[in-house]
Amino acid sequence: MAVDITQFxxxxxxxxxxxxxxxxxxLLNLPPGSSDIELINDIFRAAHSIKGGxxxxxxxxxSEFTHDLETLMDLMRxxxxxxxxxxxxxxxxxxxxxxxxxxxxxxxxPIDYANASEISKHFKLILEKPEAAAPEPEQVPAANDTDTDTDTDTDTDTDTDTDxxxxxxxxxxxxxxxxxxxxxxxxxRELGELGDIKVHVLLDDLPSYELIEPCECYLxxxxxxxxxxxxxxxxxxxxxxxIDDAEISVxxxxxxxxxxxxxxLISEETSIPKEPPTQTLDKPKEADSPLPEPSAxxxxxxxxxxxxxxxxxxIPIPPKSESTKPKDEPAxxxxxxxxxxxxxxxxxxxxMVGEMVITQSMLCQLSKEYNEESHNELVSGLAQLExxxxxxxxxxxxxRMMPISFAFNRFPRLVRxxxxxxxxxxxxxxxxxxxxxxxxxxxxxxxxLTHLVRNAMDHGMETxxxxxxxxxxxxxxxxxxxxxxxxxxxxxxxxxxxxLDDKKIQAKAISNGVIQEGEVLSKEEIQDLILRxxxxxxxxxxxxxGRGVGLDVVKQNIRALNGSLDVQSKENSGTxxxxxxxxxxxIVDGQLIRVEDSVYILPLIAISESLQLxxxxxxxxxxxxxxxxxxxxxxxxVHLNALFKHDVTxxxxxxxxxxxxxxxxxxxxxxxxxxxxxQQVVIKSLEANYQSVEGLSGATILGDGTVAxxxxxxxxxxxxxxxxxxxxxxxxxxxxxYAA
Amino acid sequence: xxxxxxVDDSASMRQMVSFTLQGAGHxxxxxxxxxxxxxxxxxxxxxDLVLSDVNMPNMDGISLIKALRGMDSYKFIPxxxxxxxxxxxxxxxxxxxxxxxxxxxxxxxxxxxATINKVIG
Numbered sequence: 020m021a022v023d024i025t026q027f028x029x030x031x032x033x034x035x036x037x038x039x040x041x042x043x044x045x046l047l048n049l050p051p052g053s054s055d056i057e058l059i060n061d062i063f064r065a066a067h068s069i070k071g072g073x074x075x076x077x078x079x080x081x082s083e084f085t086h087d088l089e090t091l092m093d094l095m096r097x098x099x100x101x102x103x104x105x106x107x108x109x110x111x112x113x114x115x116x117x118x119x120x121x122x123x124x125x126x127x128x129p130i131d132y133a134n135a136s137e138i139s140k141h142f143k144l145i146l147e148k149p150e151a152a153a154p155e156p157e158q159v160p161a162a163n164d165t166d167t168d169t170d171t172d173t174d175t176d177t178d179t180d181t182d183x184x185x186x187x188x189x190x191x192x193x194x195x196x197x198x199x200x201x202x203x204x205x206x207x208r209e210l211g212e213l214g215d216i217k218v219h220v221l222l223d224d225l226p227s228y229e230l231i232e233p234c235e236c237y238l239x240x241x242x243x244x245x246x247x248x249x250x251x252x253x254x255x256x257x258x259x260x261x262i263d264d265a266e267i268s269v270x271x272x273x274x275x276x277x278x279x280x281x282x283x284l285i286s287e288e289t290s291i292p293k294e295p296p297t298q299t300l301d302k303p304k305e306a307d308s309p310l311p312e313p314s315a316x317x318x319x320x321x322x323x324x325x326x327x328x329x330x331x332x333x334i335p336i337p338p339k340s341e342s343t344k345p346k347d348e349p350a351x352x353x354x355x356x357x358x359x360x361x362x363x364x365x366x367x368x369x370x371m372v373g374e375m376v377i378t379q380s381m382l383c384q385l386s387k388e389y390n391e392e393s394h395n396e397l398v399s400g401l402a403q404l405e406x407x408x409x410x411x412x413x414x415x416x417x418x419r420m421m422p423i424s425f426a427f428n429r430f431p432r433l434v435r436x437x438x439x440x441x442x443x444x445x446x447x448x449x450x451x452x453x454x455x456x457x458x459x460x461x462x463x464x465x466x467x468l469t470h471l472v473r474n475a476m477d478h479g480m481e482t483x484x485x486x487x488x489x490x491x492x493x494x495x496x497x498x499x500x501x502x503x504x505x506x507x508x509x510x511x512x513x514x515x516x517x518x519l520d521d522k523k524i525q526a527k528a529i530s531n532g533v534i535q536e537g538e539v540l541s542k543e544e545i546q547d548l549i550l551r552x553x554x555x556x557x558x559x560x561x562x563x564x565g566r567g568v569g570l571d572v573v574k575q576n577i578r579a580l581n582g583s584l585d586v587q588s589k590e591n592s593g594t595x596x597x598x599x600x601x602x603x604x605x606i607v608d609g610q611l612i613r614v615e616d617s618v619y620i621l622p623l624i625a626i627s628e629s630l631q632l633x634x635x636x637x638x639x640x641x642x643x644x645x646x647x648x649x650x651x652x653x654x655x656x657v658h659l660n661a662l663f664k665h666d667v668t669x670x671x672x673x674x675x676x677x678x679x680x681x682x683x684x685x686x687x688x689x690x691x692x693x694x695x696x697x698q699q700v701v702i703k704s705l706e707a708n709y710q711s712v713e714g715l716s717g718a719t720i721l722g723d724g725t726v727a728x729x730x731x732x733x734x735x736x737x738x739x740x741x742x743x744x745x746x747x748x749x750x751x752x753x754x755x756x757y758a759a
Numbered sequence: 760x761x762x763x764x765x766v767d768d769s770a771s772m773r774q775m776v777s778f779t780l781q782g783a784g785h786x787x788x789x790x791x792x793x794x795x796x797x798x799x800x801x802x803x804x805x806x807d808l809v810l811s812d813v814n815m816p817n818m819d820g821i822s823l824i825k826a827l828r829g830m831d832s833y834k835f836i837p838x839x840x841x842x843x844x845x846x847x848x849x850x851x852x853x854x855x856x857x858x859x860x861x862x863x864x865x866x867x868x869x870x871x872x873a874t875i876n877k878v879i880g
Contacts (some may be wrong), residue, residue: 022775022782022868022869023777024775024868026778027771027774027775030772031771032773034770034771061816063814064768064815064816067814068768068769068772068814071769071772071843072769072771072772073865074864075775075841075864075865076867082865198835198857199854199857199858200835200836200837200838200857200858200859201837201880202878205877205878205880211879229797234835236832259860260854263851263854336780415773526810667784670765751806
C-alpha cells in the first residue's frame, strides 16, 4: 500500500510553527547559566519533534539543520554544556532561520541556504569548544563494562566477505526475553527469509516439569543458514533488538561444514518457517508440557562463537534515503486554512444543534395540528427557535475566536532583539492575553501591531542615558493590553517614552505640506497628524521604521478590519496607541433606521441613545454647525439625508428622531426619519460586490429580501466634519464653550 | 488484524502512523503522551502492539513501556519505540524498560508496516 506522505505536510507545518514558538519563548526565558531543566527539556523536545517530523516527511534540509540545535540542547539538558547568551542567541537565529525555511517549503518556494549554512558553521564552532566536545558517546571507548559493550568493533569480521556459503548461528535467549515481547520464533522466521535454514532446538537447560516458569524461555537454538548473498549485517540486523537479551554467536561456515555437529542434535531438526515452533516441540520428553518454550538456565552452551555481535554501532541503520527529496505537490500555501478548536466548544455546538432539532420537531408537530388556540404555542416555539439560532450562531462564531496571545507572543522576541539593536533597555509587559479575537482579524493584525511596537521602540523610547537624564527609571516599559469594551476588542500599545513633540510634528507637517502654515490645530489634531499619509518625524531613517511605510498604512490596515486607530500622548511621559476592533467581521447587531425612503443600519454598539428630536433644542452656531442640547451637553447634529444626498422631502409629517452615536469618546447626533427594528445582520462586503463607499462599511440583505446599507459611524464623523469645513475639535470646543 | 496503541506527541506523526496502520486494516488507538496512553491502556486490555515515541511531555516513552510491562495484559505484547538514531542510550534504556525493539525515525509508511508485520505477523 503506497501512502501519500504529502497529505500530512500541512499538519507537520502547523505543529512545527507551534514548536518554533515554544522554542523561541523558551529561549527568551532562558538566562545564561540557567539550569531550568523543564524549560530546557521543552525546547529540546520541540527541536527534536521538528527534526523527526522533517525527516519523516521528506524535508531533510530542515532535519539536518535542526540536528545541531538539537544536539546543543541535548548537551544542555544533560548538564554538559552551560547556557550562554551566545548559544541562546545562536539558537534564536536558528529558530528564525527554520521558520523562514519552513515558510518557503510550505509555499513551495526555493530556499536560500546561505543563512542556514552560516548558522550551522557557528553551531559547529560552539559544539567543538572543549567544554562541549566531551560528551559525544561515540568517542568514549566502551572500556569498563563487559556485558553492555557499547561500541567499537563494527562489522569488520562479519561482512568482510559476502559470498560465503553459510552461517552457523547460536541463539540462546535469556530466560526473561519473552517479557520484552520478543518471540524467538519471529527471529528464526526472519532468518528463514534470508535463505535456507536448518534449525536445531537445544533442550539442555529445560528443567523438569514442576520447575518450569511459564514466563521464561528455556530453549536454545542452533541454526544453519545457507544462501547466496547472506551478509553478516543482515543477520546482525535480525538480532538487533535482542543482542542484550540473548547469547548470540554467528560463525561463517563452508558448505562442507554445514552438517550439524552430532552432539547438538538433541532433539528436533526442523526446516523452519511457516508454523510456530510450538508445533514442532511436542515430541521432546516432557511432551506434556503445555509450554511453547521450555529450557533451563543459562550456561556456557553454544559452540565457540566466531563472531560476537556487539554494539549498536555494528548494526546497520535502516536506510533513510527514501524520503530525501521534498515532494513538490499539494499542501497549499498562504494563510492557514485550518483552525484548532477546543473540544468543549464542539460539544457545546452539538448540544445546541440537538436543542434546535427538538424545537424544530416541536414546531413541526404543532403545524400538523395547528388551530387558533395553539397560536401562543407557535409564537413561543418560534421564540425558542430564535434563541437556539442565536446561540448556535454565537457558538459557531466562537469557533473562529482565538486568544490574542497568538498575536502577542512574537513581541517578547521583537523587543529583546530591538533592545540589542537600538541599545535601549525596555521591558515588555503583556496584559489580557486571553482576550479572544476572530482568527481572520488576528492574522491581519500582526503586521500593524508589529509596526506599532517597532515604532514605540524606535521613536518612543529613549536610551537608558536619556531616561536617567530625564529623571525617569533607567528601564523603559512598553505595555501591550487587550480587553473588551462594549462589543469591541481594544488593544493598546503604551510606552513610557518621550511622547510626541507637538511642535516638531507641526513643523514637519507644514514642511511636508500635510497642513498649511498658520493653521491652528488642537493638541489631538496635531497628534493625529502622525497617522496621516506621508508623515515621518524621525531625524534619521533607521532600518526599523524607515521602510517607507508610515503609520497611515497601519491606520488603513486597521480600518480595513472595521477598526480604528487613535493616538494619545503626553510629552515626556509616553504615548498610547489604541486600536478598536469589532469582535467579528461577519455579523453585527444593528439598529435599522429609515432615512427618507431607504433603510440603513447603524451598529448597535455605536449608539449611546435615541430620542425624539425637538426643534427647540437645536442651536446653530458659527460655521453653520447645528448643536443639540441634551441634558447639559451640546452635541453636533448631522442630517443623514443630507449627508447621503437623498432628495429631501419637505414637511414630513412624522417627528424626526435623533440617534446619538459615539466614536472615540465623542458624540454626534444623527437625524433620521424613523427607528425600525433591531436585528443581527450578516455583513456583505461592498468592495467585493460593488465598490467602497465613504460612510458605509457594508451592506446586508433584510428579511424581506431588500438590501440595506450599513453605516460606518467613524466615517460619518469624518464626513460630517468635512461637510462643515470644520474639524470636530472645533465643533466640540465650541459646543462645550456654548454649554459653559 | 491487530489493535495498536500509537503514542506520539507530534500530531503529524500520529496522523501518519494511524493513517498507515488503518490503511492496512488495523485498529488504532491514539495517545499524545505517555500518561494518556497509560490511562487508555487501562481501558483497552486487548491491545496487540504498542508503538511509542520516546520524547514526550508528562510521561516519556520509556516510562510508559516500563509502566505497561507491569500490567498483566501488556506483559508479553510487543512494544516498539519510535526513536531517532541520535538517541542510542535511549535504545538501551528502552530495552531495559522492556521495549521489544524500535523503529528508527525517520521512517516511511512502508518501513513502518514491514516492521509491524514482523512483530505481529
